[in-house]
Amino acid sequence: GAGVSQSPSNKVTEKGKDVELRCDPISGHTALYWYRQSLGQGLEFLIYFQGNSAPDKSGLPSDRFSAERTGGSVSTLTIQRTQQEDSAVYLCASSLDGTGGAIDYGYTFGSGTRLTVV
Amino acid sequence: KQEVTQIPAALSVPEGENLVLNCSFTDSAIYNLQWFRQDPGKGLTSLLLIQSSQREQTSGRLNASLDKSSGRSTLYIAASQPGDSATYLCAVRPMDSSYKLIFGSGTRLLVRP
Numbered sequence: 001g002a003g004v005s006q007s008p009s010n011k012v013t014e015k016g017k018d019v020e021l022r023c024d025p026i027s028g029h030t031a032l033y034w035y036r037q038s039l040g041q042g043l044e045f046l047i048y049f050q051g052n053s054a055p056d057k058s059g060l061p062s063d064r065f066s067a068e069r070t071g072g073s074v075s076t077l078t079i080q081r082t083q084q085e086d087s088a089v090y091l092c093a094s095s096l097d098g099t100g101g102a103i104d105y106g107y108t109f110g111s112g113t114r115l116t117v118v
Numbered sequence: 119k120q121e122v123t124q125i126p127a128a129l130s131v132p133e134g135e136n137l138v139l140n141c142s143f144t145d146s147a148i149y150n151l152q153w154f155r156q157d158p159g160k161g162l163t164s165l166l167l168i169q170s171s172q173r174e175q176t177s178g179r180l181n182a183s184l185d186k187s188s189g190r191s192t193l194y195i196a197a198s199q200p201g202d203s204a205t206y207l208c209a210v211r212p213m214d215s216s217y218k219l220i221f222g223s224g225t226r227l228l229v230r231p
Contacts (some may be wrong), residue, residue, distance in 0.1 A: 006161075031217060043207075043221045056217070091161055095217075106152045107209075107219060111161040 002026075004110035006092050012116045013082055021077040021113045025094030032075050033095075033107070034059075034067060038088040046090075049075060082117045089114050120145045120212045124222035131198055132230050139193040139225045141208035146186045149211040152219070153182050153193050156205045165206075166193070198229045 005024040013019050025032050034046040045059040049069045060066070064082075069075040079086055093107040121144045131137055141151070150169045154162040166175045166182040168191070174183040181194040191208055205226045209219040 033217070033219075042223050045218055048217045050217070089159065089161075093162075106150065106164055106167040106211075107162075108164060109154070109162040114159060 004092055004094050004108050006090075006110035006113050008113060009111065010114045010116075012118060015084060015117055016081055018078065018080045019082055019115065021079075021090050021092075021115070023075045023077070023092030023094075023110060025073065025075070025092070026108055027073075029094035029096055029108075030072065031095045031097055032069060033093045034075070034077050035091045035093065036061075036088045037091060037112075043091070046077070079115075082115075084117045087115055087117045120148075120210065120214075120220045122208060122210055122220050122222040124206075124208060124225050126225055127223070128226040128228075130228040130230060133198060133200060135198050135229075136194070136196050137198055137227075139195070139206050139208075139227070141191040141193070141222055143189045143191075143210050143220070145212060146189055147213040148186065149213060151182075151184055151191050151208060151210050153180075153191075154207045154209065156207060156224070158205075162207065195227075198227075200229045200231050203227055203229050 007022045032049040036044045047067050048056045051072045052069050064080045067077045089112045091109055091112045093109040095107050096105045123142045125140045152167045153165040155165055156162050168175050168184040179196040184191045205224040207224045209221045
């Protein structure tokens with residue numbers, strides 16, 4: 001697609017429920033990233049995909065968080081047994097390539113999913 | 119460890135003023151630097167991307183400069199408008215972990231009518 005698409009844009013869930021957040025990156029972008037931004041805080045790196053593999057999952061806060069990417073395209077971030085501290089805006093981004101280099105086209109972010117755990 | 123700092127944290131100016139936002143980073147080994155805009159509760163919109171070999175980039179009323187050796191970048195906004203009110207973030211793409219952008223904490227800009 002023309003941009004990075006995230007769904008849902010807003011999600012309110014009860015504590016203890018599981019949620020799935022979806023990211024559809026720009027077509028042809030091999031690298032995909034998830035970040036989290038809590039209220040008034042900076043961006044926190046969660047996970048990076050290159051193709052379907054995740055070389056760096058170091059930012060996932062706990063084992064309640066998992067992510068997958070299929071077909072080198074759509075990614076799903078799953079949060080199990082949600083807690084109130086999971087409330088944040090979850091941002092997905094994609095780039096042409098995650099390996100950097102002399103010429104790079106930068107990140108393109110989606111509009112985010114605002115998750116509220118009540 | 120790469121650290122990115124943005125000064126000031128907040129800025130309020132009257133409409134029409136020219137203004138400069140500052141970004142500094144501790145390690146000059148970067149591939150590029152990217153400036154983003156974020157409106158409240160929204161995602162990030164890319165404004166300008168400067169490759170490490172470049173000195174500046176321009177888009178409309180925006181001009182971003184990069185001095186890699188001194189670890190500094192500035193975002194210049196000409197003739198500011200109330201619609202420019204947002205948080206501006208800079209991020210560097212370091213060579214030692216090229217996939218992970220390192221973000222500053224942002225400058226919150228308010229342009230008063």
